[in-house]
Amino acid sequence: MYLFNKKAKTMLANLFYVMFGLILAAFFVIAVFLRVESALGDSTFHKRFYARDLALLVDSMHASNGYFVMEYDVNTPDNMPLDINLEPDHVFLTDRDDKPVESRAKTLFRIGFNEYVSVNKSNITVTPSSFKIIFENNSIRFD
């Protein structure tokens, strides 16, 4: 006595294939969500981006004359507060923390400085908003 005839066997194999496909799809969706979430939840990209962008902006300001103020927007997720620091030779960003800035992991990018323009030390604590970059009397500061 045959338990399954030919048609039933094919249908059962089909069912296995569909089940396999569903399980694979579930793993796939989970893997994609985890990957996207890890990319979005990690502040590394934001820190790298803003460190480079701000440092190169300050760098380019060394070719300037006069007085001007720039409004710089920072768009980071609400749960990703960053501290932005300007030093005479570099810009660095850290995750906001209770620890002193010196003991935090820094993401920095260097500025090409010279003796004609002074870069004043500044610290910006960012809650998704904006701050000013001021070039005045051959000195640059964040405010």
Add this chain to the structure above:
Amino acid sequence: MKLNKKGGVGAEEILEFIPYIVLTVAVMAGIFLLINLFINITVDPKPLQREVLFNRLIYSPNSIMYMDQVTGRVYPGIIALDNFTNETLDKSITYSYERQIAAKLELYDQKKELVKTAYLNGVWYTRLEPLAQSRIKGEGSADIFTRTIPILYRKNSVNLPGYIKTMILIPN
């Protein structure tokens, strides 16, 4: 249920699905790779770095460009030949870490004959140029970008036409 016995789910039917299974896995892996490709968490500042450096060379006061000492006005595109030196360049753009950027500037006259050469961070330029020119990859090497523009150069208070060739080298 037994696979290979009569009445069980035949291995034959399952074997028929192996190509489909392989294809399904390949398609999903492909989509995952594509998603990874579009999730970009790297930031490559090199194109911007070379633009900023180039513009600093062209527009900066107290650098190689001619500057009116009374008004402080810079004349972009007019090179003061006396300022076209390694010292002036190194003084106008300094990095706290030397392996950041370097450049070689060659000034040519109208007949495209070399008038003068100056280096920014010359030590690292001469170290890394052979690697960059031979397009060796890796952390120890560098990328080199070349740009030539027409300019004027000021010699004995006379503006002469010429070209400046900038080779900007950015370590990897």
